Amino acid sequence: MVTLEDVARQAGVSLATASRVLNGSTRQVGAALRTRVEQAADELGYRANIAAQTLARGASNVIGIVVHDLTDPYFAALADGAMRAAATEGLLVMVGTTHRDPEQEIAYVATLNAQRVRAVLLVGSRVADPAVTGRLRGELARYQAGGGRAACVGQDLLGVDTVAPANREGAAELARALAGLGHTRFAVLAGPPHLVTAADRCAGFAGALVELGLPAPQVINGPFDRDGGYAAAQQVGDATCVFAVNDVMAVGALAAYRERGVRVPEDVSVAGFDDIVTLRDHVPALTTVRLPLKDMGARALELALGEEDAVVVEQVAGEVVLRESVRRLA
């Protein structure tokens, strides 16, 4: 491996000079030496050792993003937004996937802390377990005590800058829209009760129905993914409209209905949440609540990098999008 010292020797200059030429420094270096160094570096194929640079400078140029599952398009979109933003700042990205294990999330924060990353983004729903949240907060505090910056996309439970999707409000809005179509008997494919995102969406939806004087929906818990939606759909009673707390589950539900010969929206209306881009061509087109996922990811990075002392929490509103998977009741 060729080092800066090799370059300096080859160019016949000191280490200091070589460093100043090759890695942005405030100090000027004469044109003659400068070209000698550049040429030497080029000939030798020099690549700075970032570990050494990070150590010497005391600051790295990488950020960490922790998501639940990259193959879930929800997280892919969020991560992509954050990564694009990072790229414009000249930052590298370390991505960790927890596969929905909160312990993994804590472990990642510790690891990213060890890496002295400039910032960490925790992307994804918080869980309702105060013990876990407490330990995560502890790990984050330790990281921040060392000068680390952090932000979260999800619920404001961590005491860090947060981009918070308005899950309750979005779901409530959706409920009102669906009720406006004449539906009165609802079911909610509610996902796991301990996932705050799922719980909020479910609660927002149910709350709005109550406010409208409608009967409470049938609530069916289960996994937060496609198969969870598929399974939950089997347990729906006599509802005319089913709300799956995310699009991926809604697609699972649609698959279940299709297999059973239940027509959507003729026999039952189905709605989701998120407006996943990959699913926009689904048939029937999914009624959902659109979240600007890429922007949210990018915004979270901005917040993390921002110099503000105060913790800022930004609500992001969702927009109800009615499509063919729901119908107006006669």
Place this chain on the structure above:
Amino acid sequence: MVTLEDVARQAGVSLATASRVLNGSTRQVGAALRTRVEQAADELGYRANIAAQTLARGASNVIGIVVHDLTDPYFAALADGAMRAAATEGLLVMVGTTHRDPEQEIAYVATLNAQRVRAVLLVGSRVADPAVTGRLRGELARYQAGGGRAACVGQDLLGVDTVAPANREGAAELARALAGLGHTRFAVLAGPPHLVTAADRCAGFAGALVELGLPAPQVINGPFDRDGGYAAAQQVGDATCVFAVNDVMAVGALAAYRERGVRVPEDVSVAGFDDIVTLRDHVPALTTVRLPLKDMGARALELALGEEDAVVVEQVAGEVVLRESVRRLA
């Protein structure tokens, strides 16, 4: 930031001892000192500085994965497979997205080299431009000269370990299957001609048709994504069967047909390639060539980490999956 020295002082031991206790060493440390150090580290909230460790050890525990686009489920699946494999090896992952810019890919290799990552995985189709490929090879060679390991998922054009999907063969197999259903007039939504993956699939498909004595297909080039498929579908002539060189394009094509009131598969048959999981619930279900994406990602990591001196290239066969998007011709 609390350092190892702080811990050592607090525990009343030397730096060496503290290091041996806290970071796996071959050397033993007495139980008494050991617990003192551990306790001190815990009290102080010590987190090793990985940059320093990497520098001192001369080896890092991070690997780099470079993909074209994380929001494309094809890459998400591949990356996920690789990341899971990395996790079992205790490795951290840096992910870079090129957004399909080959220059970015080269830049990433340089950056990951600077990071002294243990291995880099180049995931995604090569381009047909020899100049670009040459520069990428140069950058890779420089990296490998410094002890770096590399592997590629795509075409064997880089001189590194490669997991190569059998694009030609898979497409040929698909062509034979479709011809077996009685189709004779084909169109290929071929993607960009410079993308080797797209070109191979197109060539394999067309080649098989020729072998069968069928007329050559209509070839329509365009972008490699959903909108590319959508646009290309508009230009299809009188084909009874359309092959989109990937699933995402096929979905675009299906959307185009749906909008125009063309029924699939009654009026036209459509097939894709990849068998993207997220798209399995699409209606109509997509005929495609299944690639074991997760396994391929994991395998690429294995190859990169493997000790073999010889460059190994592994072909991965695709499996034709006939679903409702194609029909047998009367």
Place this chain on the structure above:
DNA sequence: GGCAGACTGGAAACCGCTTTCCGGGGAGGT
């Protein structure tokens, strides 16, 4: 012409950790 001040180049300290090398003490063998 002489001197202050601005610039440029180099020596060396330092970033935080690993690991080699050394020394001291205890256990085991004779």
Place this chain on the structure above:
DNA sequence: ACCTCCCCGGAAAGCGGTTTCCAGTCTGCC
């Protein structure tokens, strides 16, 4: 008892950069 060998703890030399501090050179100005 004495010697050897093994173990464990510590001092110190790196790992590859950055940056402070110092010295020498030029330039501009009085």
